[in-house]
Amino acid sequence: MDGVRLQISNLHSGYATPDRGLVPTVDGVDLALNRNEFVSIIGPSGCGKSTLFNVIAGLLSPTSGEVALDGKAIVGRPGHVAYMMQRDLLLPWRTILDNVVLGPELAGKPMEAARNRAAALLRRFGLEGYENSYPSSLSGGMRQRAALLRTILCDRSVVLLDEPFGALDALTRATMHEWLLGIQREFQQTMILITHDPDEAIYLSDRVYVATPRPMRFAGIVPIELPYDRGRDVTMTPQFADHKRQVLALLRGDKGALDALH
Amino acid sequence: MTAQKSRNASLLSHLGDAALPFGIVVALLATWEAAVHLLKIQPFVLPAPTEIFKELLISGPTVILPQLHVTLIETLAGYLAAVIISAILSVLILYSSTFRRGVLPLIVASQTIPIITMAPVLVIWFGYNSLPRIIITAIVAFFPLTIAAVTGLKSLEPQFIDFFRSLNATPAQIFFKLRLPVALPSIFGGLKVAATLAVIGATISEWVGASQGIGYLIAQDTALLNTTRVFASLTVLGVAGMALFGLVGLIERLSMPWIYARPSMAWLRASQNPRAPAAAVARPRQ
Numbered sequence: 001m002d003g004v005r006l007q008i009s010n011l012h013s014g015y016a017t018p019d020r021g022l023v024p025t026v027d028g029v030d031l032a033l034n035r036n037e038f039v040s041i042i043g044p045s046g047c048g049k050s051t052l053f054n055v056i057a058g059l060l061s062p063t064s065g066e067v068a069l070d071g072k073a074i075v076g077r078p079g080h081v082a083y084m085m086q087r088d089l090l091l092p093w094r095t096i097l098d099n100v101v102l103g104p105e106l107a108g109k110p111m112e113a114a115r116n117r118a119a120a121l122l123r124r125f126g127l128e129g130y131e132n133s134y135p136s137s138l139s140g141g142m143r144q145r146a147a148l149l150r151t152i153l154c155d156r157s158v159v160l161l162d163e164p165f166g167a168l169d170a171l172t173r174a175t176m177h178e179w180l181l182g183i184q185r186e187f188q189q190t191m192i193l194i195t196h197d198p199d200e201a202i203y204l205s206d207r208v209y210v211a212t213p214r215p216m217r218f219a220g221i222v223p224i225e226l227p228y229d230r231g232r233d234v235t236m237t238p239q240f241a242d243h244k245r246q247v248l249a250l251l252r253g254d255k256g257a258l259d260a261l262h
Numbered sequence: 263m264t265a266q267k268s269r270n271a272s273l274l275s276h277l278g279d280a281a282l283p284f285g286i287v288v289a290l291l292a293t294w295e296a297a298v299h300l301l302k303i304q305p306f307v308l309p310a311p312t313e314i315f316k317e318l319l320i321s322g323p324t325v326i327l328p329q330l331h332v333t334l335i336e337t338l339a340g341y342l343a344a345v346i347i348s349a350i351l352s353v354l355i356l357y358s359s360t361f362r363r364g365v366l367p368l369i370v371a372s373q374t375i376p377i378i379t380m381a382p383v384l385v386i387w388f389g390y391n392s393l394p395r396i397i398i399t400a401i402v403a404f405f406p407l408t409i410a411a412v413t414g415l416k417s418l419e420p421q422f423i424d425f426f427r428s429l430n431a432t433p434a435q436i437f438f439k440l441r442l443p444v445a446l447p448s449i450f451g452g453l454k455v456a457a458t459l460a461v462i463g464a465t466i467s468e469w470v471g472a473s474q475g476i477g478y479l480i481a482q483d484t485a486l487l488n489t490t491r492v493f494a495s496l497t498v499l500g501v502a503g504m505a506l507f508g509l510v511g512l513i514e515r516l517s518m519p520w521i522y523a524r525p526s527m528a529w530l531r532a533s534q535n536p537r538a539p540a541a542a543v544a545r546p547r548q
Contacts, residue, residue, distance in 0.1 A: 057428045079430025089425045093443040093520045106431045106439075134520040154429065 003070075005190050006033040006056070006081075006158050011065030013051055014215070025051045026062070027215035033158065033192065038184055040193045040201035042247060043211030049194045052216065053160050056192075057083045070157060082156040086163045088147035090135040096146050097122075097131040103154030118153055124183075125149045141172045148180070152187055161193040165200070177203055178232055185229075198247045202226075203235055208243075210250035220250045309490040317494040325491075326476065326498050333464050333476040334502060336392055340399025341460040345453070347404045352411035356441075369405070377401050378466050385471035395467040395475070402463030403456040410452025414445030447521065450514040457510050461503040 013026040025048040033039055041049055054060040056067055058078035067075050074080045082103070090099050097118060104114035122128045125145045135143055144164055151159055165173045181204055184191055195201050201208045208222040224243055226234050234240055291311045297303070298310040305313060318326075351369070354361045377398055384394035418441055426436050468477025476495055483491045515522050 054424070059424055059427055078427050081428075083425070083428040085421060085425060087421060089422060091422075091440075091443070093446075093518070103429055106426070106429050106435055136520070 003035060004032050005035050005037075005070060006031070006192075007066070007068045007071075008032070008056070009066045009068075011052070011055065011062050011067065013048070013055055013060065013062040013065075022063070024063075024215035026055070027217045029065070029217060031192075031209065031218075033190060035157075035190055036188050037206050038181075038189075038191045038193070038204055039207045039209060040195055040205040041209045041211055042195055042198060042201045042251070043216065044213050044251070045196060047211050047213050048216030049211060050162060053083065053162050053192075053194060056158075056160060057081055080156065081158040081160055082151045082154040083160045084147055084151040084162065084164055086166055088135075088143040090143055090146060090150075092135055095132050095134060096127055096138070099135065100146060100150040100153055102150055114153070118149070121149060121153075124186075126179075140168050141176060144168065144176065145179075148183070152183070152189065157190060159189050159191045161191060163194055163196070166195075173200070174232065180204065181230070198244050198251075199235060202240060202243045202247065203230070208247055210247055212253070219253065220246075222246045222250070306487040306489045309493055313490050314493045314497065317490045318497060321491055321494065322498065326479065326495050329474060329476045329479045329495075330498055330502060332392075332474045333461075333468065333499075336395045336399055336467075336475065337460045337464040337506070339392070339396045340464060341403055341457065343396065343400035344403035344407055344456055344460065347400065348407040348411055348452070348456075351404070351408045352415060355408070355412050356415050369408070373405050377463075378470070381467045381470040390471070390473070395464055395472065398467040399460050399463040403460040406459065407449075407452040407456040410448050410455070411445060414448025414452075415441050417448065418444045446518055450510070450517070453510050453514075454507060457506045458503055461499065461506060465499060 008029060008031040011026055011029040012024065014022045014024040016022055029052060031039075041052070043049055051060065055062045055075070058074060058076055058080060061076045065075075066073060069080050090096075091102070094102075097115060100118045101111065101114045105111060119131060122131055125148070127142060127146055127149070130138065130142070135146070138146065148164065151161075165176050168176060177200060183189070184204075193201070193204060202222075202224055203226075205224050208224060210219045210222065211217070212219050222243060226237075226239060226243075294308075295311050298308060309317075355366055380401075381394060381398055384397055388394045388397070422440055422444075423436060426440055431439070464475070465477035465480070468475035469481045472478045476499055480492050480495050483489070483495070
């Protein structure tokens with residue numbers, strides 16, 4: 001543990017309505033993320049997970065609570081974390097190479113260096129030969145890999161992934177999981193993933209936060225005790241099945257689930 | 263090999279596309295020619311296409327083209343003015359709610375006035391020169407352009423703005439790197455409509471209060487029952503209008519390669535490139 005990267009303390013968020021007053025969407029969330037860790041937040045659809053990400057990304061101001069990155073408060077200040085949204089949001093008028101260097105470009109960094117670095121990474125992201133293609137000629141999986149490369153080239157210390165594989169078919173998704181884990185290890189990324197797929201959460205994560213339906217809080221945290229270097233086979237182990245049972249029990253709202261299993 | 267074949271095929275289909283309207287035009291002209299001769303229609307009522315063609319050869323270079331030159335300058339000046347006015351207006355409409363609520367309804371209301379009827383008044387105000395006609399051309403052309411630009415600039419999905427904001431993009435970056443490219447197809451739609459309207463605006467404004475221009479020539483020839491030359495002038499005007507439209511279309515194609523680049527091109531390149539063999543071609547399946 002070389003220090004906490006992201007610290008979220010007692011975060012509350014909500015929106016004002018004329019008749020019901022303040023409707024809470026996030027109701028007291030605490031989360032600590034260490035350097036190079038991968039954690040997942042799993043919960044039912046519409047539970048406020050995306051609200052939480054918008055707060056961390058600085059796009060939305062919370063009602064109360066703190067978000068600190070490397071010890072500095074970043075509430076309401078965008079640009080400190082890299083945010084990969086559900087859709088790939090590649091710009092159709094830019095070639096793949098021009099798309100992936102958007103982060104450095106908007107930050108006013110030297111473009112020559114950024115383009116060289118991106119070009120060197122295209123092969124690792126399965127995009128070699130497509131640097132001058134437009135996104136419309138790429139498959140769904142390739143587009144998501146391009147979006148992830150763009151996210152990583154933003155050079156932020158924390159990466160938020162909001163259901164990045166939600167729109168892909170099951171086979172492609174499984175391949176993408178293995179590949180993403182490889183990328184996270186190789187590039188030493190600190191990542192938070194939002195998902196509603198227990199297998200995806202367990203396979204990828206060091207810890208899984210299970211969220212309750214709206215307003216969102218954490219029903220429990222499941223530490224994943226799978227080997228650091230894990231292949232696809234790990235999903236067949238009893239250990240994996242145990243974790244899945246824990247996660248599903250927490251999702252169902254069974255409060256004693258964690259204690260019963262330990 | 264495959265690329266060559268498909269290129270030839272697409273060239274053929276393009277020729278096929280052009281053959282049909284061309285055939286229809288030839289058939290129509292033939293019917294017209296036959297009708298004029300068989301029914302013995304007087305040339306001042308309806309001249310035969312061959313007569314119009316002869317007239318084109320006789321008075322085209324000496325009479326019509328110099329007048330077209332005047333009209334084209336008015337058209338282009340008015341068009342350019344319309345583009346500049348639209349750019350300013352659409353940005354104001356986009357970013358100022360006061361402007362949107364206060365001035366936009368007035369602009370819309372102004373479009374219900376038949377602008378052409380203002381031509382004599384504009385001559386009184388600005389004199390017996392090109393300026394009143396340039397103003398009318400600009401007024402006729404700016405409105406559809408502004409509406410198209412505003413529609414395009416507003417068509418951006420909010421998720422893209424959130425994404426840019428998460429990267430700490432400035433409002434100028436959001437406009438130039440996001441809103442403007444998204445709006446381009448719509449803007450070019452407006453530019454094409456405005457191009458045809460500009461030609462019409464310039465020509466019609468010459469009917470009233472002008473001493474030159476192709477519209478003036480048409481008005482004079484109509485009064486003298488020189489119908490053959492009227493049709494010859496209209497032919498020249500039609501070609502000029504299509505050329506302007508085509509020019510805007512060409513600029514459109516060049517400005518938006520991501521729309522006009524064929525999606526299959528990446529695959530062809532990958533399969534032809536010896537340094538990116540099977541792997542690059544096989545990869546996109548996932």
